[in-house]
Amino acid sequence: xxxxxxxxxxxxxxxxxxxxxxxxxxxxxxxxxxxxxxxxxxxxxxxxxxxxxxxxxxxxxxxxxxxxxxxxxxxxxxxxxxxxxxxxxxxxxxxxxxxxxxxxxxxxxxxxxxxxx
Amino acid sequence: xxxxxxxxxxxxxxxxxxxxxxxxxxxxxxxxxxxxxxxxxxxxxxxxxxxxxxxxxxxxxxxxxxxxxxxxxxxxxxxxxxxxxxxxxxxxxxxxxxxxxxxxxxxxxxxxxx
Numbered sequence: 001x002x003x004x005x006x007x008x009x010x011x012x013x014x015x016x017x018x019x020x021x022x023x024x025x026x027x028x029x030x031x032x033x034x035x036x037x038x039x040x041x042x043x044x045x046x047x048x049x050x051x052x053x054x055x056x057x058x059x060x061x062x063x064x065x066x067x068x069x070x071x072x073x074x075x076x077x078x079x080x081x082x083x084x085x086x087x088x089x090x091x092x093x094x095x096x097x098x099x100x101x102x103x104x105x106x107x108x109x110x111x112x113x114x115x116x117x
Numbered sequence: 118x119x120x121x122x123x124x125x126x127x128x129x130x131x132x133x134x135x136x137x138x139x140x141x142x143x144x145x146x147x148x149x150x151x152x153x154x155x156x157x158x159x160x161x162x163x164x165x166x167x168x169x170x171x172x173x174x175x176x177x178x179x180x181x182x183x184x185x186x187x188x189x190x191x192x193x194x195x196x197x198x199x200x201x202x203x204x205x206x207x208x209x210x211x212x213x214x215x216x217x218x219x220x221x222x223x224x225x226x227x228x229x230x231x
Contacts, residue, residue: 003160004160006160009158035219035221040223041223042121042207042221042222042223042224043161043207043209043219043221043224044221045218045219045220048218056218058218091160091161093161105163106151106163106219107160107163108153108160108161108162109160110158110159110160111160
């Protein structure tokens with residue numbers, strides 16, 4: 001089965017630095033998402049992206065966050081100035097269509113563990 | 118507001134024993150319910166989802182889940198657990214009313230003993 005690929009698997013950064021988390025969604029998918037999981041807490045929705053624009057975002061996704069699909073294959077999450085509380089596992093996901101359809105799947109990558117020091 | 122509760126943080130079962138992981142949800146409209154599994158170093162893998170229709174849903178790896186609207190539950194079951202089932206299990210809820218966002222529970226960590 002095709003996979004969503006995320007790089008790097010682990011990123012360490014200093015507080016205040018910019019980070020870019022990278023994802024390669026499945027090639028024929030049209031919808032892209034970022035979720036995150038702070039240690040010990042639940043997986044939380046950040047943002048969805050379709051047709052080169054944000055379709056939905058959560059309260060977490062403030063002005064420090066941005067997403068981009070710079071080419072036909074990559075989907076990135078940028079945190080402009082990292083804070084300690086941004087430390088989390090960040091998951092990228094993609095789906096072919098809106099995944100509420102019976103046969104649709106939302107497929108996740110293995111995550112990037114971001115550590116802000 | 119929608120929410121998901123997984124009451125058990127950790128569960129330990131013996132290999133070959135049956136398994137039930139609990140999930141309770143709160144959702145104002147017709148829920149779409151999901152179970153995901155995460156093995157160490159792996160992404161979230163979809164085990165099964167409830168869309169509509171038959172309330173007993175079959176998934177991959179021998180798992181099944183039953184949607185009980187009256188109890189607002191979507192418990193995951195497996196009749197005989199294998200050591201490779203040791204992982205973190207997440208229940209999630211969403212629906213057309215919630216846009217594209219899935220609301221996850223905190224997860225249940227499954228340990229399988231010999």
